[in-house]
Amino acid sequence: MNCVCELLSIRYPIIQGGMGNISSPILAAAVSEAGGLGTIGTGTMGSDEVEELLLDMRNRTSKPFALNIPITVTTNFKEMCELAVKHVVPVVSLSAGNPAPFIPFFKQNGIKVICVTASVKHARKAEEAGADLIVGEGYEAAGINSPLELTTMTLIPQLVANVSIPVIAAGGVGDGRGLAAAFALGAKGVQMGTRLVATKDSPYHERYLAKLMEANDTGTVIIGRSVGKVRRVLKTEYSDRLLKAELNGIDTDNFAAMTDENKHRIGAIEGRLDEGFINGGQISGLLTSTPTVKELFDEMIGEATGIFENLSSNFNTLMQKGL
Numbered sequence: 001m002n003c004v005c006e007l008l009s010i011r012y013p014i015i016q017g018g019m020g021n022i023s024s025p026i027l028a029a030a031v032s033e034a035g036g037l038g039t040i041g042t043g044t045m046g047s048d049e050v051e052e053l054l055l056d057m058r059n060r061t062s063k064p065f066a067l068n069i070p071i072t073v074t075t076n077f078k079e080m081c082e083l084a085v086k087h088v089v090p091v092v093s094l095s096a097g098n099p100a101p102f103i104p105f106f107k108q109n110g111i112k113v114i115c116v117t118a119s120v121k122h123a124r125k126a127e128e129a130g131a132d133l134i135v136g137e138g139y140e141a142a143g144i145n146s147p148l149e150l151t152t153m154t155l156i157p158q159l160v161a162n163v164s165i166p167v168i169a170a171g172g173v174g175d176g177r178g179l180a181a182a183f184a185l186g187a188k189g190v191q192m193g194t195r196l197v198a199t200k201d202s203p204y205h206e207r208y209l210a211k212l213m214e215a216n217d218t219g220t221v222i223i224g225r226s227v228g229k230v231r232r233v234l235k236t237e238y239s240d241r242l243l244k245a246e247l248n249g250i251d252t253d254n255f256a257a258m259t260d261e262n263k264h265r266i267g268a269i270e271g272r273l274d275e276g277f278i279n280g281g282q283i284s285g286l287l288t289s290t291p292t293v294k295e296l297f298d299e300m301i302g303e304a305t306g307i308f309e310n311l312s313s314n315f316n317t318l319m320q321k322g323l
Helices: 003-008 025-033 047-060 077-086 103-108 120-129 152-162 176-184 206-214 237-247 252-258 261-268 282-286 293-320
Strands: 014-016 038-041 065-070 091-095 112-117 133-137 167-170 189-192 220-223 231-234
Touching (some): 003 133, 014 025, 014 038, 025 293, 038 047, 047 065, 103 112, 120 133, 120 152, 133 152, 152 167, 152 176, 176 189, 220 237
Parallel strands (some): 014 189, 065 091, 112 133
Antiparallel strands (some): 220 231
């Protein structure tokens, strides 16, 4: 059995990325029911709202799932940690900050810990602090990203070479080819967000899905470089406004107001794309269909299996020819 599947008690080594304030038990439960690890993200929500999501999640599935807590984004971090224990959440994903001081708390309460990192230095520190898994996120990924801007292709093999715990690849993965590539780089699984939005189980606004289907290879853009708050979003009227504001020297506070999680909800859930943004990874240009999550996972595993079988056959043929 794949070590990630065994560790997390899931069928497929596929994890849903945290989606902040647009996190949905509908989609997360579909991921868990399909054999992956669904995720509820806390974003900037209050503890009461997150607790409602956790209760809803429990009503929808008995399968394992995770709670993603972005450390420097969440305003009530301690309360979120307590909710994880109260509701016996089996896995916690820590991102956007230093997880080391908090890992022992979760471990003492029998909770597996995933740490999202974007550099070897941070991955090593997370492992030393007791993390069970490392998610290496390249800047191809949707949403908030590291200003280091390392790609998944370069980041994952370096993480694998420098930590002994399993590494999960995130950023630019959306089909069986991406899954196979992640394994080839040394990862033991993948984390996805954008691809899961474009499924029949997605609860988001039809305009969001339409934008994903329309996107090409250059359909996303990085905002926030000028203020040190890197985020990848889909190109829309609102993202154009954000980029123009940056060119005109917008300050950090005003940029934060234009990109807070309420603006994300306005775009993704309400579909008002002229008033709010929508996250999208570079994988958006590959999206051509909206299967169910179960269909997507089955297709990915089948495609990746076929790729490795074909590669093995081709490699054996080359070896026999002495090439």
